[in-house]
Amino acid sequence: MRLGGRLQAAIEILTDIETRHRPVPDALKDWGLSHRFAGSGDRGAIGNLVHDALRKRASHGFVMNGDTPADLAIGVLLRQWGVTPAELVAELDGDRFAPEIPSLADLEARLQRPLTEAPAHVQADIPEWIVPEFERAFGAEWVAEAAMLADRPPLDLRVNSLCTDQASVLAALEAPGAEVTRLAKLGIRVPAGPGPARQVAATSEVCFAKGWFEIQDEGSQLAAALMGARPDDQVLDYCAGGGGKSLAMAASMGNHGQIHAFDADRRRLAPMVERLRRAGVRNVQLVERAAGLEGLVGRLDRVLVDAPCTGTGTWRRRADAKWRLSEKNLADRMADQDAVLDSAARFVRPGGELAYVTCSLLPSENTARAEAFLVRHADFEPIDLAGRWASVTADAAAPLPLARKGLGLVLSPRRTGTDGFYFVAFRRRA
Incomplete structure (x- = not known):
């Protein structure tokens, strides 16, 4: 044509x-x-x-x-x-x-x-009603931050350390320009091409079929690493979805310990069966129904809540969602987030950790939910993430991406070169 x-x-x-x-x-x-x-x-x-x-x-x-x-x-x-x-x-x-x-x-x-x-919201390429959220998140830098969500995204891969390394994947890939990621220690990035150029069909590669890598944004890789999961841990991935973070944690745990992967919509877990097999993961147990978690109340070392959200951090990949988002959608997600945090907190043992993650950049879904959780749960306290960030990032000089005027970390295309993510962790007092 x-x-x-x-x-x-x-x-x-x-x-x-x-x-x-x-x-x-x-x-x-x-x-x-x-x-x-x-x-x-x-x-x-x-x-x-x-x-x-x-x-x-x-x-x-x-x-x-x-x-x-x-x-x-x-x-x-x-x-x-x-x-x-x-x-x-x-x-x-x-x-x-x-x-x-x-x-x-x-x-x-x-x-x-x-x-x-x-107008500023036009320069930023976002709906006008959501401007106050971006102003709260980024202050004077909000237009530049929002505008970078309108760029083409790269293709990021997470190398499966259970069976290979970055050098082997880079050598096997037919992907011009592929290089290791700046922050994620097991990441590989294939930059977006210009104009009509097609993105690399990474899932058609032989090394993908062999389980050498998964497609996962660098920000998501960092969120999984920030969990700090150790080989002897008992972990719950409470909103597991397709299982990207479960697979990443399984690799970091060296296939030891145990990860319980649950999602309220159990149909979302189905793709995990093949992904686990391909990756050679053996320490993930799929939990299809909430009743199957009752024996874990108060017993788990780490619980991850990858919460349902507006997805504003993924607008580079889902641009149509940007223009469909409404104030009602945001209010609904906030209610969901409070509910899922309260439910997940029950499973954390004394001294254990609860992590809250969204792929959103909106403070109403991020710092506001974290602060509200602490008000409702006096037995939890926030964790200082500075040391953990330094330990999981490949670039020792990378600044800590603290949330503005609030708890947790905020990753974004402009700050970290990733999709938009929020991460905060709490420890249950012993």
Whole structure:
């Protein structure tokens, strides 16, 4: 497909997402099924156009003086992919599959509109209602922090230390530019390519099938490492989901001790069966029902609550979620977080630890929930994480990413080069 056909496809998919309120993966999949002639390179380029358009929907709309699907897709080409107005007009000229676009003079005029004249939330590419949360989280730096959530994310891998090392994975990968991560000791990063470039299909690699690595953002790897799980520990992963942090902890424990992996939606645990087998993990026990945990009350060394949240820290990967988020969604998640913390705290033994993690950057879900938990549970106290951070990071000079005016650590694309995560830990008084 030529550029005109790819542009038209992206416009159609963005229209489908907007009018039918569909998740991006579903809209892309349906388009691909109905256009089987499109090759993998075409599908990759079209997917990049769609995702880039949604990541910077607000700023593209401002500069292009319109936020229709066509405005957004054209904005991607001109503002992110380095296509000049003259090149775009020339490339689409005579292409019967290309959409109609503004004139050369009109396109050039639109690009003269400085983004600095836009409201701050437009410069940051976030919904206006959520600005106070980002101001609380980052102070004067909030626009720069939020804007980096609109960049393309890299692909991060966690090397499975149970069977190999970083050097072996790097040698086996067919991934140009792959390198060890700056902070996570077992991480490998494949940078995002420019423009239409497809991301490496890491799960198609032979070394993935052999269990040498898992796909896991560097921030998630750091959160699992900050748990400090030791080989003789009894651990509960209370909101295990697909099991990424359980697998990471299992490796750090050397397949010793025991991890109980539970999720309120037991169907989410199903993928763990194959992941555990592939990784050679033997110390994780899947707990399908809450009744199966009752014998563990007050007995566990470490409990991880990877809480349900708004996912604001993952907006680079799920840009459509950014524009669907509402104040009600946030309020619902806060109630869920309080409930799951209270429930999980029962399992911590005296002297044991409870860790609370979100992939959110919003203080209402992070420091506010931690502080409220301490009010409700006087038998817990916060843990100073400075020493633990220094021990789990590969870069000894990496500054401690303390939350602003509150408990815990905040990771972000701008601070740590990772997705957005919050981590705080409490110790139950003996």
